[in-house]
Amino acid sequence: MNTKPDSAPAQDTPTSFALPVVSGRNEATPAAHDHDHAHDDVVTEALAHATTRAVPAEGAYGKTYWLGLEEKLATPAFLEETRPEFPVGADLPPTGFARREFMQILGASLALAGATACSTRPQDERLVPYTKTPPEVTPGNPLHYASGMTFAGHTSGLLITAREGRPIKVEGNPQHPINKGAAGPFEQAFLLSLYDPQRARVLRQGNNPRSLRVLAEDVSSLVSTKAAGDGGARLRFLSEPMNSPLLGDVKARIQRKLPAARFHSYSPVDQAADEAHRALFGQPTHALYDLTRADIIVSLDADFLESRPANLSMARQFADRRDPKNGELNRLYVAEHRMSITGGMADHRLRVKSQEVFGLAAALAQAVGGPAASLGASASGKAGTLRPEVASWVQAVAQDLKSKAGRSVVMAGERQPAAVHALAQAINAALGNLGTTVKVVPAAAPEASGLAEIRALVEDIKAGRVDTLVITAFNPLYTLPVDAGLAEVLDPKLNANRKALSVLYAGHYEDETSKYADWFVPLAHQLETWSDGRAVDGTVSIAQPLIQPLFNGVPEAELFALFLDEPYRPAYQMLREYWTAQGGEAGRADFETRWETWVSEGVVPGSIAAGLTASPDLGAASTLVGAYQSPAAGDLEINFVTDYKLFDGRFANNAWLQELPDPITKITWDNAAILSPATAKRLGLENGNVAELEYGGRKLQVPVTVLPGNADDTVTVNLGYGRTGLHEVVAKDVGVNANLLRSVNAPWFDGGAKLTKVRGSHTFARTQYHWRMEGRPLALDMSVSELAHPSTNTEHILERVQGELELGKRNVLPDFDYAKNPTEGYKWGMAIDLSRCTGCNACVVACQAENNIPVVGKEQVGRGREMAWLRIDRYFEGSENDPSMVMQPVACVHCEKAPCEYVCPVNATVHSDEGLNDMVYNRCVGTRYCSNNCPYKVRRFNYLHYTQGKTSTEKMLMNPDVTVRNRGVMEKCTYCVQRIERVRINARVEKRLIQETELQTACQQTCPTQAIVFGSLADPAQRVTQLHEDERAYRLLHELGTRPRTAHLIRLRNPNPALVAAAPEQNAAPKGGH
C-alpha cells in the first residue's frame, strides 16, 4: 500500500513529450546518436556483467554470455535507463495507468477492505503532471493518429488511438481504400509488437555494443573508400520488397552512388504470382479483384479471404455479395488441399492435392474455351488425366463461369506455380473479366523477390564476389528453405571464407539470423518512426510515429541512408524532402498544407494506381506452362502454408497471436502436421501422436492433428514455428520449424513425403475440441432456396430459434421496461451475420487489445482457461472427410433474462437500464456460478493472477478505460461499455443523442467483412435494428428463453443446382433438429 512502482520513477522523467502530429520533430537532433552516447555506459556495464558470468571455455559468444547479458539488460532499471526520453511520468495523468495496479493492491492484502470496499484506496499515490502539456493533449481523452503497417509488400492504413502519448489501440484507417476502417489480426497485434520488451535494444558489432555513429563511420569509410573504387560491386543488400517510395528513392540514390552494388529482394510469399504477372504483362504487376461485380468466384487454392492486410478489401467485397439484401448472392468455388478460411466460405469446395490444381486449372481453361483453350490443352497434356469427380466439378464450374462471362473471377493461390497463375489469368481474359472484375496494376514493390534472388546472392558469396552483405529482410536464415544455402555461407563453421564477408543485419529481434551478423542493428518499430508505403492498389500511406523509440531502434530509412554517406538526416526529414520533391515546383508551394492532410488522413490522395489495359501475353503464358515441372511422385503430398497467426514467423514473438486459436484447427501455441481423417487412418495416426515427417531425405518429428476437410494423402505443416531466436522468449520452442524440410525446388508442396508414427505423444492447447453441432440448431446455415421455401424440418428449426416468446408460452417472466424509441434512451444490441463472417479472427485480437485481456500461455489454454471474451466457434457439418464449415462468433449475448445474473450471490453481474449485462469486477468474489449457468459459456475466469508481472513497457499497452482484472474475478464481453460511456458522456455534455456512427465496439470496428453490427435497438433507423428484424435473424439457444441482445443471422449458401443434383447429400437441408 505504499508508493506504487509505476509512480516511483516519476522523478527521473526528464521532459514532456509532444507527439509529432503534423509539425514533427522540427529541430530534432539525431536522437539515436544521443541515446547511444548517453547510454554506452549502461550497456558496457551489462556486457561487463555478462563477461563475468561467461564460462571461458565457451568462448565469448557462448550461451552463458548471452544469458548474462539478458539478465542484466532485462532489469527494469535498464529499461528505464535505455529510454531516457521516454516520458515515464507523462503517461500518468490523474487517472493514468496506475489504474492497472488496482487489483494487485486489491489482492489478499486487505481483508478488511471489503467492509468498506472503498478503503482499498492506496496511500501516497503521486500525481505527476506534464511540465508542459502538449497543445493537442487533454489528459484523460484519447487522440487518434493515422499511421501504417508495412508487411509483405503492402502497407496497411492504420488509425491509432493514443492516450497521453501511449498508443493503446490500432484500427484500420477509414480513409484507406483497402482498409476502409477494417484491420486484420496482424494489424491488431502490431501494437503488442511495439511494446514487446524482448525486442532487440543493442546495436552491436560482434559482441561489442556500438553507437550508431560508429556504424555510420564504418559504413562511410566503406562507401567512400573501399566501395568507391569498384562502384560497390562487392556490396549486396537483401531486403524485403520495397513498397516504400522513400526507401525506393534511397535505394535508387545508393545505386547512383554505387552503381555496381546489387539489391536482392526476398518475399516469403507471392513469388509465383509476381513471376507470372511479370511475364504476362511485361512489367511488374499485381492483379486486383473487384469482387463487388463478380457473380462467380473460382479460387484455385487461393486463400483470398485470409485477413492479411492486402486482402481486407476483397473480404469486404465478398461479404457484401453474401447479403441477400444486396441482390443475388455470388457463388464461390474453391479447390484446395486443406480447409482454409476461404474454403470454409465456399459454396462448392473440392478437395484436391495441391499438385492437382494445375491439371484442374488446365481443364478449366479448356472447358471455358476461347483463347484459353489451347493453353489449357497444352497444360492438360502435362498434367495427365483428372480424377472423375474433379473433371465433373470442372465442367460444372466452367458452365457457370461461361454463363457469367465478364462477371466472374478466377484466382490462383500464392502457393501455386506461375503456370497456374498464367492459366488463371488466361481464363479471366477468355471470360472478358480483365478490366471488369480483374484490374491489373503496377506492383507496389517492383523488384523481383523470389528464391532466384537468394540463389544468385548465395552464388555470388560462394564465388567470393561479396565483401559486405546488408540484410534487412526478415530473418532469412529462418524463413528460407533449408537448402537455400544462405546459412552455409553465413555460418563460420561451414564457410571457411566467412571472415572475408561482413554481414550487417537489421531486425527487430536478436533472432536466428542475427546470430551470424557481424553488425546487428535493432530496427525501430514502424510506430516509432516516420515512414511511407504503398498498398497493393498503389495507395501511399504516410505512417507517422506514435511514440519515441522505446529501445533505441534505428529507422530503416536512416539505416539505408548511411550508405549514401551524406550528413545525418532523421527519417522525418528524409520523408518530407522526398515528398516535397515529388510535387515538383508547383507542389512545393502548398506542400505544408498537403503534407498535413496526408499525415492526418494517413493516405496520399490520388495515389491509387490506374489499371493497365494490356491483355496478357498468351505466348508468355505458354512458356510458363511449358516450364512447369510436375512435382515428385509419391502418395503423400507435403504442403507448407504460411500461418494464419504468425505468417512466416515474424509474429512469432507476439503473444496475442500465439494464443489466438488457429481459425480452423483451433490450436494455440503450436503448429502440427495436419491430416485428413482418412489419411490419418491409413497411416495409423491419431490426434496428438508424434510422427516423423520425411521429405527430400530430411526428417522432422512433428505432432499430428486430424482435421476434417483436408485433401486425402496430403500433409500440411504451418510455417513460422519452431523459432530459436535468442531473446524471443515468447516464440522460443513453440511448435516445429517446417523450413527444415522445405526445399527451394518445391517451396510450397511436393509429393513423396513419408509420415511414420514414432513413440511419444503431444498435447495441443486447443480452444475447441468438439467440431460437430450434434444436431443442435446453433450456427445455422442453409441454401438460399431453403430459406425461401423451408422444408418442414427447417420450419421446425426456425420456430425453435426464432419463435415468439410470449408470457405463458415458453416464458414466465414479465418484460422489463427498456427504451422503445430513441428519445427514451438506448437499448444496446448486436447482430452478427454468419453469411459475412469468414472466421478470420480479427475481432478476437481487437477485443483482446481493447479490453486488456491477458495472455495465459499454452499450459493454461490447455487447461481450458483461455481468456478471450470473443471466440469464434467453428463447426463442421456433413461427412467427416469432406465437410462444410461454418463459423460463429460468440461473445456475451447480453441476455435480457440472463441466467448468469440471478445466480450471482453478490450482485456482481446485473443488468443496466439499457440492457447491458454489466460485470462488476470489483464486486465479484469469484464463485463461478454465473459461468456455470451461462449456456453460451462466454464468461472467463481469472484462475490465476494473469496480469501479474508485466514490465513497464507492457503496462503502457493497457487501455486505461478498462479495469485490469485480478485473480479470482470473472470477466466477459461488455459490449465495450467503456466506449459507450465515453461517447455517452460526450453526447450528454453536448446535450444530444449518441449517433450511430460514433459508437462502434472494437470487434465491429475491425471486422473486415462488417459481419458485426452494434447499436441501439430502440432506434428503428439503426442498422442493428434492421438486422434484428431480418428474416435471417435468430437467437442462439432461443428456446432457453434467455432473450439475447445479440442476434445471429443465418448463413446463406448459394449452391450451383447442377452440382447439388450430382451430390444431393452434400448440400441437404441444415443439420439442425433432432
Place this chain on the structure above:
Amino acid sequence: MEAKVLDSWVLAEFATPDALVDATRQMREKGFLGMDTYSPYPLHGGSEALGLPPSRVPFIALGGGLTGLVTALAMQTWMNTVDYPLNIGGRPLLSLPAWVPITFELSVLFAAFGIFFGLLGLSRLPQPYHPAFESEEFRSASTHGFWLSVPHPTGQDAADVKNQLTALGATHVTVVSGENA
C-alpha cells in the same frame, strides 16, 4: 417462577428414581415448597411430583420463529426491492418465491436460538457455582445419584426435615448452605 431461594438446603439421596419421585410427591403433600430433584436423567413423573407448570420454552421458540420469518422477509424485500432495486436477469424486483428458502432458514435459526436461550434463561444457566456443589456426595447427582433438595432457613435445626426424608427412604441426608443468586 421459582420459589424464593433460601440460603440452606437439606439434600437427600435416594437409591432409585422411583423412590425419589415418591419422596418428592410426599414431601410436597406435606407442604414443603421450593424443593428440587436432581438426577442424571429426567425422572418419570418428576415434573408432576414437583408440581411444575408447563414449560414456556415452546412459546419462546414460536416467538423466535416468527421473528425470524418477519426479519427475513423484511430484510430481503428491503435490500433487493426497496433500497437498491437492480434488474437481475429480468426477474421481478420482488421475487417472493426466491425469498422462501432464506425465510425458512432464518425462522428455524431464530426459533433455535429462542429454544437454546430460552432453556438457559428459564433454567438460570449458565450458573458455574451453586452451593449444592459444596457437597462432595452430591456429585453423584449427574452420574448415578437421585437427590432431593428441601430449602431450609439457615441456622435453624434441620433435624426434622432430615428425619422425614430418611423416613421416606433417603439413603443419605446432608445440609448445605451458601449464597445463591
Place this chain on the structure above:
Amino acid sequence: MAETAHALPLDPLEPRDLVAPHHDDRSLNETLLDHVWRKPGKGWFMLLGITSAALGLLVVGVTYTLARGIGVWGNNQPVGWAFDIINFVWWVGIGHAGTLISAILLLFQQKWRTSINRFAEAMTLFAVMCAGLFPLLHTGRPWFAFWLFPYPSTLGAWPQFRSPLVWDVFAISTYLTVSALFWFVGLIPDLAALRDSSKTKLQRTIYGLFALGWRGSGRHWHNYKIAYLLLAGLSTPLVVSVHTIVSFDFAVSQLPGWHATIFPPYFVAGAVFSGFAMVITLIVPARKYLGLRDVITDRHLENMNKVILATGLIVSYGYMMEHFIAWYSQNQYEFWTFYVNRATGPYAGVYWLMITCNVVTPNIFWFKKCRTSVPIMWVASIAVNIGMWCERFIIIVTSLSQDFLPSSWDIYSPTWVDWSIYIGTLGLFGTLFLLFLKFVPAVAVSEVKELQLELKHAAHANGHHGVEQAAAGTLTHGAH
C-alpha cells in the same frame, strides 16, 4: 433379572437388544465415561497421526491455493465447479445422517437411536465444518466472501437473494448453528456427569465451564425435555431444507442434468444414504476400539443397513427418473447428457462406478446375512461413500463439461492440490472425530441410562403382562 430379559425374546421380529441387559447406571458410567479419563491407547495415537498428517495436506493445499489462486486446481472453463463443490455436497450429505438419526428418530421415539445419536451428531458437526470450508475456499477471492452476508456496508450494496448461493450461506450457517446447539444441549448433562466424575481440579473446571452449572435439577429437566424435543423438531425440517437448498444450487440453474425438479428429494435421500453409510464406516471400528458393543449393538447396525437399503432405493429411483425424463421429454440437451455423455462419455468410468456403488451395492442388504455381517456392511458402507462421491462428480462435472454449445466442451482433470484438499478434509474430519472420541462421551450417557431404565421396566412388565408390552423399547414402540 437381566439374564431373564436376555433370554426372553422381546419381540419375535426384533430379537436383539438395544442395550446389553446386564448394565446399570454405574456400569454404564464405566463403559461410557471412563474412556475419557483413561490415557488413550496406541491405536488412538496412531490414527491421530494419520489423520493429522492428512490435515497437514489440507493446510498445504489451502495455503497454496490462497497464495496462487484457485488456478492451482483443475477447474476450468467450462467446468467452473469440480472437487470444491463435489466435496461440499458430499460432506453436507454425510452430515445429514447425524441430524436425521438424532432428530427424526427422536421425534418418532425410535429408542434405538440413543446409543448412536451423539456419535452421529458429532459426525454432522464435523462434516458440516468440512463442507463449510469449500464454499469459502472455492471463491476466487475468499477474503471478500463476507459480502455474501447482508450487512450495512459503505458500498450501499447488498447480497442478491435470488441466488442459491446466498440461500446456501443461510442454510449452511443455520444448519451448523442448530446442529451445534442440538449437540451441545444434548451434551450438557453428560458434561455435568464428566465434571462430577472428574479426577482433577483442572478437568473439573474445564468440564464445569462447559456444563454451564447443570445440576440435573428437576426444573432443568422440565425445560430441557421440551427444549430438546423442539430442537429435534426443528432439525428435522431443517435437515430436509438444507439439502434441498444444496440441490437448488443445481436445480435452479438451467444446465442439462442440473435443471430437474426431482433434485430436492433425490438429494435428501442421497444425503441420508451417504450419511448412514458414513456412520457405519465410523461406528464399526469405534465401537470396537471404545468397547461399546454393549450399547451399540448389532441391532443398531442392522437397522442402519435397512435405512441404507431404503434410501439407496430412493436414490436409484432418482437416477431412473432422470433418465426417463431425459428420454420422455426428448430434450436434445438432456438426452445427450444422460445417454451419451454420462453413460459413454469421457467420465463413463466414474458413472458406472457410481451405478455399481449406489444402485447395486445397497441391494445386498435385502439379505439378512449381509445386514448383520460386520465386515460386509463395512465394505459396503465404504462403497456407498465412494459411490455418492462419484454421484456428485457425475452431476457436477459431466453436466458442466458438455452443456449446450459443443464448441465450449472441455475435459476436467483434478490436480494434486484438489486431491490434497479432499484428503485433507478427511484428515480434518478424522482428527476432530478422534478428539471427540477422546474428550467427550461418544454415547449420550444420560439417554442410555434412561433407556436402560425403560427397558428394565418393560422387561419387568413383559414378565407379567405379555407380548404387547414387550414391544416397549423396540423399533416399533410408540410413546411411553
Place this chain on the structure above:
Amino acid sequence: MSRLSAAMLLAVPAIAIGGLLAYVRSPLVTNQARPVEQPIEFDHRHHAGDEQIDCRYCHWTVEKSPSAGIPSTTVCMSCHAQVWNKSPYLTEVRKAFFADQPIPWVRVHNLPDFVYFNHSIHVGKGVGCATCHGRVDQMAAIEQVSTLTMSWCLDCHRDPKPSLRPAEFITSMTWAPPADKAEAAALADKLYKEYDVHSRTSCSTCHR
C-alpha cells in the same frame, strides 16, 4: 451472575460488529479530514480564496475530460514568471520548470482504480466543485471532505437535485441554495430540467 454472563454472550459480538461498521465509516478509513502535505507548499486559500482565481484556470480539463487535471508547471509559471518570480517559496517550481521535471504532487482524492469518475459530466450537469471538494478556498493544505464511499456516490445519484447549482456558479466556493426550502426546491427542479440530468445507478456507470 447468570444474567451477566448471558448479557456478555450477546453483547460482545454485537459491540465488535458495530464497532467494525463504525470504524470503516470513520475518517481513519475514508481518509477524510487529513490535510496532505505536498512537495510544494501550494496554498489554495491564497489562489482560490484571496485572488479569486477560477478553478478552471489551473484545472482546465475539468469540463472536457474525465480528469480535472493537475496543472502543468507551465501553468504555474504563466503567472509566476511575472509575480513572485524571486520568491523562495517557488524555488522548487522554477527548478522543476527549468529542469523540465514534473512536480510529483501527492494525490488527495484517490478513488479506487476500478471506479471511473468523470469530471466533465458532473460539471456539465451542474454539480459544483465545492459540492464534493468542500471549501477549498479555506484549506491551507487540501484535504478530502467527502467520504468518497460508494454509498456517498449513490446518495447523490439517487437524488441529484439538492446538489445542482446554476452553471455560472459552478466554481463558486460560496454559492448556497436559497435559504427558503420551497424556493430551493423550485430552483433544483428548474436546474434538473434545464441540465437534463439523468443520474444513473447502473453499475457500468462507474465500473467498467
